Every structure is written in C-alpha cells, then in structure tokens.
Amino acid sequence: MLEIKELRAGVEGTEILKGIDLTVRPGEVHAVMGPNGSGKSTLAQVLAGHPAYEVTGGSISFLGEDLLEMEPEERARAGIFLAFQYPVEIPGVTNAYFLRAAYNELRKARGEEEIDPIDFIDLLEEKLKIVKWEPEIMQRAVNSGFSGGEKKRNEILQMAVLEPKLAVLDETDSGLDIDALRIVADGVNALRREDRSVILVTHYQRLLNYIVPDQVHVLAGGRIVRSGGKELAHELEARGYEWITGAVEAVA
Amino acid sequence: MTGSVEQLVNREYKWGFVTDIDADSVPPGLNEDVIRLISTKKEEPEWLLEWRLKAYRSWLTMTEPQWPNVTHAPIDYQSIVYYSAPRTQAPLGSLDEVDPKLLETYTKLGIPLNEQKILSGVAVDAIFDSVSVGTSYKKALAEQGIIFCSFSEAVKEHPDLVRQYLGSVVPTSDNFFAALNSAVFTDGSFVYIPKGVRCPMDLSTYFRINAQNTGQFERTLIIADEGATVSYLEGCTAPKRDENQLHAAVVELVALENATIKYSTVQNWYAGDDEGRGGIYNFVTKRGKCAGRRSKISWTQVETGSAITWKYPSVLLLGDDSVGEFYSVAVTNGRQQADTGTKMIHSGRNTRSTIISKGISAGRGNNSYRGLVKVLPRAEGARNYTQCDSMLIGNRCGAHTFPYIDVQNRTASVEHEASTSKIGEDQIFYCKQRGLDTENAISVIVNGFCKEVFKELPMEFAVEAQKLLGISLEGSVG
Numbered sequence: 078m079l080e081i082k083e084l085r086a087g088v089e090g091t092e093i094l095k096g097i098d099l100t101v102r103p104g105e106v107h108a109v110m111g112p113n114g115s116g117k118s119t120l121a122q123v124l125a126g127h128p129a130y131e132v133t134g135g136s137i138s139f140l141g142e143d144l145l146e147m148e149p150e151e152r153a154r155a156g157i158f159l160a161f162q163y164p165v166e167i168p169g170v171t172n173a174y175f176l177r178a179a180y181n182e183l184r185k186a187r188g189e190e191e192i193d194p195i196d197f198i199d200l201l202e203e204k205l206k207i208v209k210w211e212p213e214i215m216q217r218a219v220n221s222g223f224s225g226g227e228k229k230r231n232e233i234l235q236m237a238v239l240e241p242k243l244a245v246l247d248e249t250d251s252g253l254d255i256d257a258l259r260i261v262a263d264g265v266n267a268l269r270r271e272d273r274s275v276i277l278v279t280h281y282q283r284l285l286n287y288i289v290p291d292q293v294h295v296l297a298g299g300r301i302v303r304s305g306g307k308e309l310a311h312e313l314e315a316r317g318y319e320w321i322t323g324a325v326e327a328v329a
Numbered sequence: 330m331t332g333s334v335e336q337l338v339n340r341e342y343k344w345g346f347v348t349d350i351d352a353d354s355v356p357p358g359l360n361e362d363v364i365r366l367i368s369t370k371k372e373e374p375e376w377l378l379e380w381r382l383k384a385y386r387s388w389l390t391m392t393e394p395q396w397p398n399v400t401h402a403p404i405d406y407q408s409i410v411y412y413s414a415p416r417t418q419a420p421l422g423s424l425d426e427v428d429p430k431l432l433e434t435y436t437k438l439g440i441p442l443n444e445q446k447i448l449s450g451v452a453v454d455a456i457f458d459s460v461s462v463g464t465s466y467k468k469a470l471a472e473q474g475i476i477f478c479s480f481s482e483a484v485k486e487h488p489d490l491v492r493q494y495l496g497s498v499v500p501t502s503d504n505f506f507a508a509l510n511s512a513v514f515t516d517g518s519f520v521y522i523p524k525g526v527r528c529p530m531d532l533s534t535y536f537r538i539n540a541q542n543t544g545q546f547e548r549t550l551i552i553a554d555e556g557a558t559v560s561y562l563e564g565c566t567a568p569k570r571d572e573n574q575l576h577a578a579v580v581e582l583v584a585l586e587n588a589t590i591k592y593s594t595v596q597n598w599y600a601g602d603d604e605g606r607g608g609i610y611n612f613v614t615k616r617g618k619c620a621g622r623r624s625k626i627s628w629t630q631v632e633t634g635s636a637i638t639w640k641y642p643s644v645l646l647l648g649d650d651s652v653g654e655f656y657s658v659a660v661t662n663g664r665q666q667a668d669t670g671t672k673m674i675h676s677g678r679n680t681r682s683t684i685i686s687k688g689i690s691a692g693r694g695n696n697s698y699r700g701l702v703k704v705l706p707r708a709e710g711a712r713n714y715t716q717c718d719s720m721l722i723g724n725r726c727g728a729h730t731f732p733y734i735d736v737q738n739r740t741a742s743v744e745h746e747a748s749t750s751k752i753g754e755d756q757i758f759y760c761k762q763r764g765l766d767t768e769n770a771i772s773v774i775v776n777g778f779c780k781e782v783f784k785e786l787p788m789e790f791a792v793e794a795q796k797l798l799g800i801s802l803e804g805s806v807g
Binding site for chain 2: 129165183
C-alpha cells in the first residue's frame with residue numbers, strides 16, 4: 078500500500094524529517110506517536126503533498142506509484158485522505174455542496190459519471206449515521222462556526238463519503254471530549270476494511286484504547302526511534318516519551 | 330502553491346469578437362452640431378434637443394471627478410465617435426426584420442432574440458453600439474399595459490412619460506459623465522409598469538459595443554407605478570481592442586407607492602490585457618428614487634469586466650417606510666481598477682437600507698468600495714446595515730474601503746461591518762486534498778464568499794455570474 082524510504086523533508090530550509098522508513102500494508106492501522114515537534118504532523122502533511130513542505134530526500138511509493146510526483150489533488154483522487162489537525166473553514170459553501178464536489182472529482186478520476194444530487198442525499202444519510210449526525214449539518218458552511226469537536230467529526234464524515242484507500246488522521250483526537258472522541262473512534266472503526274489502511278498520528282495513547290493499532294511507531298527528532306505492537310503505546314503512557322527519547326539521546 | 334495557481338491557463342475573453350457590419354456613424358468629436366445631428370437622426374422633438382444642449386453646456390463647465398481611487402491616461406473627448414448605428418432599413422416592424430448578422434451576433438453571445446427559441450421566459454432588448462436592435466415579447470407585455478421598448482421608441486410613442494421622468498432622478502448637471510450622457514445619449518431601454526401590475530417575466534437589456542473608437546452612452550429609464558413590481562436584468566460585452574473605449578451610461582429608476590424594482594447587472598465589458606492595454610472605461614451613473622411610501626429598490630451587480638469601473642448605484646429613500654438595497658460583487662484581476670459602491674440617502678421616516686459589498690482583488694487589480702449612508706433630519710427611525718468584505722488573491726493586488734456616514738437624526742441606527750481576508754493557501758490545499766484542482770478550489774471558495782450577493786440574482790443570471798467569476802479569476806495569482 079505505502080512504502081516510505083529514507084524520507085527527508087523540511088520547511089523553509091529546516092530539516093524536520095531526517096530519514097523515515099515506514100511500510101503500511103492493506104488493512105493495517107499504524108499509530109505514529111511522539112512528543113511535540115518530533116515531526117508527526119510534518120509526515121502527515123508531506124503524505125498529502127502540502128506545498129509548504131519540501132522533500133529533500135528519499136521516496137514514497139503508494140500503490141506502486143511515485144507519490145512525490147503527484148499533485149495533492151492527484152493523491153486525493155488516488156485514494157489518500159488526510160483528516161486535518163486544523164480543518165479549514167470555507168464560509169458560504171455548504172457542507173453538502175463541498176462534499177458532493179469532492180465526491181464527484183473522485184468519481185471522475187475513476188471514469189465514473191457524476192452523482193445525481195438526489196442520489197447523493199441518500200448516500201449522505203447513510204454516512205451521517207456513522208458520525209451520529211442529523212442531515213441539517215449538511216446545510217451549514219464547511220466548518221464555519223463549527224466547534225473543535227464538530228470539525229473533527231466533519232473530517233470523519235468526509236472520510237466516510239470519500240472512502241479512501243489510505244486515511245491519515247492527524248491528531249484527530251486532540252481537543253475532543255470523551256463523548257466526541259468515542260464518536261470519532263467508532264466512526265474510524267466502522268470504516269476499517271481489509272483494503273483500507275489507516276495512519277493515526279497522535280500525541281496520546283488515549284485514542285488507541287478505542288482504535289486498536291496493528292503497529293505503533295515512536296517518532297523523535299525526525300526519526301522513527303522505536304516500533305512495536307499495541308503494547309508499546311501502553312508502555313509509553315506509563316513511562317512517558319523521555320523513556321525513549323532520553324534513551325536515544327544517551328545513545329547519540 | 331502560488332506557482333501552481335500562477336500556471337492556471339489564462340482563458341481568452343470569449344466575447345471579444347467583432348461583427349463586420351456597415352455602420353452609420355458621425356465623425357469623431359463633440360460640439361453642438363454633433364448633438365443636433367444625433368437629435369435629427371433620431372427625429373427627436375424640440376424639447377429633447379434643448380434638454381441635450383442644456384446638458385452639454387453644463388458639461389462644458391465641469392471637470393472629470395478626481396476623487397476616485399483609479400488612474401488612467403487623460404481621455405480625449407474629441408476623438409470619440411458619439412453616434413454609431415448598424416445601417417438597417419428603419420423602422421423595424423418586428424424581430425424578423427433584424428439584420429441576420431446582428432441576430433447571429435447575439436446568438437453567439439448566448440442571447441437569442443428569436444422569441445421561439447427563448448426558453449427562459451425573459452424579454453430582451455438588445456442594444457448594439459448606439460441603438461436598440463430588437464425587443465422581444467413586446468406584444469405579450471403590452472397586453473398588460475407594460476411598456477418595454479427602446480428609448481428612441483419611447484420618445485416617439487410615449488413622450489409624456491419620458492418628459493415627466495427623464496432627468497428626474499439624475500439631473501443633467503448631476504456629474505461630469507451624467508452630463509455627457511445627457512448630451513449625447515443615443516438609445517437605451519424604457520420600461521413602464523402600470524399601477525398594480527406585477528411584470529410576469531424578467532425584463533432584460535443586453536448591451537454590446539462593437540464599433541471602434543465609439544463611446545456607448547445609453548440611457549435607461551424604468552418607472553414602476555403604484556403597486557407595480559418588476560425585475561430587470563442587464564448584461565454587457567464588447568470586442569477586444571487595444572484602445573480604451575468609454576461607456577458612460579445613466580440609469581434612472583422611479584418607484585411610486587408600494588412599487589418594487591429589482592435591477593440586476595452582470596457587467597462583463599472587455600477588461601483589457603494583462604499589461605492594461607485596452608478595455609472599457611465603465612463610468613456609469615445609476616440611481617433609483619423610492620418616491621412613494623413602502624416602495625423598494627434593489628440593486629444587484631456583478632462587476633467582472635471593464636478596465637476601470639466607476640459606478641455607485643444609489644437609492645434616494647424619499648417615501649416613508651421605503652427600502653433600498655445594494656448587493657455587489659466586484660472583481661478586479663490583471664490591471665483592472667474598480668471604484669464602486671453606493672449611496673443610500675434616507676429622507677423618509679422609517680426608511681431602511683442594506684448594503685452588502687464583496688470586493689475581490691487578484692493579479693494587480695485594485696478594488697475600492699466607496700459608500701455613503703446619509704440620514705437627513707426628517708428621517709425618523711431610519712436604519713442602515715452595511716457589510717463590506719474584501720478578499721485578496723495573491724500579493725500584488727489592493728483592496729480599499731471608503732465608507733462615509735452622515736447621520737442628522739438621533740433616532741437613526743447605522744451599522745457598518747467590514748472584513749478583509751486573503752484567500753488562504755491552506756483553504757486551497759484543503760480543497761485539493763479533497764480532490765479539487767486549484768481552479769475549482771478558487772472557484773468554490775470565491776463563490777462561497779459571494780454567496781450573499783448571488784442569492785439575490787435571478788436563477789439563470791446567478792449561474793452565469795458564477796461561471797464568469799471563475800473565468801475572470803483564472804490565472805489570478807502572480
């Protein structure tokens with residue numbers, strides 16, 4: 078599905094990722110954890126192709142294609158979805174309109190007909206159940222005046238509609254109260270499939286109580302310093318990041 | 330990101346073609362003889378000639394306004410052709426007699442004048458250079474007593490109405506360009522909706538400048554008698570030419586007691602090239618008078634074209650409880666300049682006005698909102714709400730706001746809200762991450778920004794406006 082090799086990337090001349098290797102197979106859920114400033118969000122943004130980040134070395138292959146050669150919209154059409162840490166507001170554009178426009182772009186990329194607005198409403202009704210929302214939300218402007226929790230929920234709704242092959246969730250749990258966290262996590266779990274992979278970028282182990290990962294990676298100083306099973310997250314929770322980052326520094 | 334926006338194709342101005350048609354023109358230049366000649370060609374009554382000459386004499390004493398936030402080379406008023414008409418066998422009895430070349434021009438512009446082909450149910454008056462070439466649905470409208478015809482025809486057929494209302498909202502000496510228009514105007518549209526009649530279809534005028542070195546000076550007069558309602562649409566295009574062309578129109582609206590006039594414009598005159606060569610100078614005076622109680626005048630404009638726009642569709646709120654509205658989207662891209670806004674003059678009691686202005690600047694465009702809200706001493710309980718938003722695309726454009734508020738009655742309530750935002754790379758990236766390309770992303774974001782104005786437009790017009798906006802913003806960052 079995804080193969081990252083020796084990835085180096087930075088912003089405005091400062092290198093943040095200093096050689097990342099990561100392989101994600103179909104159906105796997107990988108958690109990427111790490112302290113603030115370790116490069117977690119940078120990794121998510123680079124996967125989506127944010128123009129502010131410059132890739133200075135390494136490669137990313139996605140379904141056999143060279144991801145780094147693709148425009149952000151091409152990556153999206155190929156099946157990469159980024160749930161943003163800070164979802165952007167688009168005043169005046171209804172959620173329904175925006176989501177249908179996005180959905181149609183993906184259909185067009187697959188050589189399919191655009192969906193009829195009426196059929197789309199039916200599709201939405203099904204998807205809204207996943208995040209336990211009423212249809213009224215679709216008439217509000219995209220993320221405009223949404224609470225932090227609503228914005229995150231909206232990201233999961235978009236993911237449910239767009240049905241990506243690889244979903245990258247960038248700190249989707251941050252700022253959520255326990256009820257919202259459960260809704261978001263249930264949404265992600267409902268969307269787990271054998272051919273859909275997920276990368277969860279998170280600071281806290283808390284989310285992993287709800288979404289159980291196949292693998293956990295700890296990112297520190299722009300490198301993956303440790304990888305393991307789900308038990309690694311629990312260990313981190315108990316002992317703190319210093320347990321690993323301190324050890325790394327000692328080695329260095 | 331900026332790079333990819335920059336790379337967007339700059340699509341050609343597709344209305345830039347020229348119709349090859351024999352024209353009857355007067356030599357360039359302006360003096361009393363030219364005005365007499367225009368008046369004679371149009372077989373006008375003596376009073377109208379005198380009215381023109383009076384306007385011309387006051388124009389001679391006036392100077393171009395210097396206060397707009399725009400710059401251009403001096404205009405040589407003696408090099409302009411003040412009258413140009415396609416040579417046809419006048420008078421036209423029906424649309425069947427219109428020169429096929431002209432019909433073809435309008436079909437190419439997407440404005441079929443042939444009534445059988447019109448599905449949208451909009452009656453159209455087409456103005457080609459200086460004269461009206463045809464008005465559709467005239468008979469159907471006449472059955473309800475509605476007059477919808479060219480201005481020339483109105484002067485001949487309904488002289489009393491014209492004489493009563495012409496210049497009653499925009500006097501001949503109102504301003505430099507209005508005075509010039511009053512002296513030399515050649516045609517335009519005339520509408521009269523009788524008492525209590527709700528006009529059954531949208532009325533529309535489509536303006537086309539074709540001839541070279543020609544100014545277009547049209548005059549529109551719309552009167553809604555007591556209890557009448559009308560919705561009027563206006564669209565405009567011109568060929569691409571390297572030199573600037575002057576368009577100085579005057580629009581007067583009169584709404585009597587309980588009458589409503591809704592006036593919508595999609596202005597897409599040729600804007601000039603990226604270096605600022607050519608394009609239309611759109612110096613227009615538009616004003617409505619809410620003369621009667623509970624009357625209402627609503628202006629909606631989408632200004633995407635013209636090299637320079639100087640335009641302030643305004644409302645005089647004389648009748649008690651009358652309502653004035655102004656909804657505007659103004660786009661400047663390339664080297665376009667716009668200084669546009671409105672004046673709401675509250676004179677009657679409990680008069681209300683709403684101003685929603687959306688300015689979008691891209692490229693090296695310069696966009697200014699200029700507005701006046703004036704509450705006169707007798708306007709008890711007057712209320713105004715103004716919202717003035719600017720959006721910047723790229724970092725070489727400008728947005729300016731010049732609001733003037735003059736309140737002379739203590740019971741008045743005036744609100745002004747303003748915002749300036751830059752179309753964010755993060756917004757574009759968010760859209761792209763969902764599969765939209767840059768062009769589509771900008772279009773979605775900008776259309777969202779303009780939504781409050783677009784929802785005021787009649788359906789088909791709103792669709793056209795959205796498309797135009799997309800086209801005029803292509804290649805907008807750089």
